Amino acid sequence: MTTVRRESLSDQAARLLLERIQRGEWAIGQKLPGETTLGPQLGVGRSTMREAIRQLAGQGILTSRQGSGIFLQALAPQQDWEALVLRTNIASILEARLAIESEAAALAAERHTAADLGAIREALDRRNVERATIPSRVDADTALHRSIVAASGNPILTELFDTFAERSRDAMIQMLRLSGEPGTDHDQQVHERIVDAVADRDGEVASALSRAHLSALRDAVVGDGDGGAPAES
Known part of the structure; x- marks a missing residue:
């Protein structure tokens, strides 16, 4: 499994998560694991993982549903x-x-x-x-x-x-x-x-x-x- 280097933070984590998304680990509309699961997988803490998810949400790739979690919305950044x-x-x-x-x-x-x-x-x-x-x-x-x-x-x-x-x-x-x-x-x-x-x-x-x-x-x-x-x- 690819991990984030110790000195790297949220932007590197966001890129690694995007790589996994674009490899097809999740389908459009599918719910992603939570921060406490993804963080250890990428070798970063929960707050860093939260910021990485926020970055991808800002690009239109992920979307947050109140009380339900984070879902995959697109495979590439959206120009809006x-x-x-x-x-x-x-x-x-x-x-x-x-x-x-x-x-x-x-x-x-x-x-x-x-x-x-x-x-x-x-x-x-x-x-x-x-x-x-x-x-x-x-x-x-x-x-x-x-x-x-x-x-x-x-x-x-x-x-x-x-x-x-x-x-x-x-x-x-x-x-x-x-x-x-x-x-x-x-x-x-x-x-x-x-x-x-x-x-x-x-x-x-x-x-x-x-x-x-x-x-x-x-x-x-x-x-x-x-x-x-x-x-x-």
């Missing part, structure tokens, strides 16, 4: 109107962030202090290790982006970023749960290049890399019709 609205809202937020962060990255490259750069690198390192759960990934990613904006020395840009970050957090978490997309080394390397440009005081490159990253994220959110989304923002 709610997901479309969510995708549109995130795209609008990303467009605003694109304007803010591309300018902030250029200013951060020109103005950052040693303390600013230390905070940015600390946030980058944290982002690399916080991959266990989707909320932790989103929060660590946001902290890195904010540290760069703060290094711009412009409090208005930081205030604007905080406004969009607060509005986008729950939406990004929902989108990542719908897609089941894991954090990737490539995505981390994209952020490392932005940080390196800031550290090198190359405002033009820092701005261009930030713009390219957020543009690609926005385009993926708008253009992916299969319910997927990039790992981070």
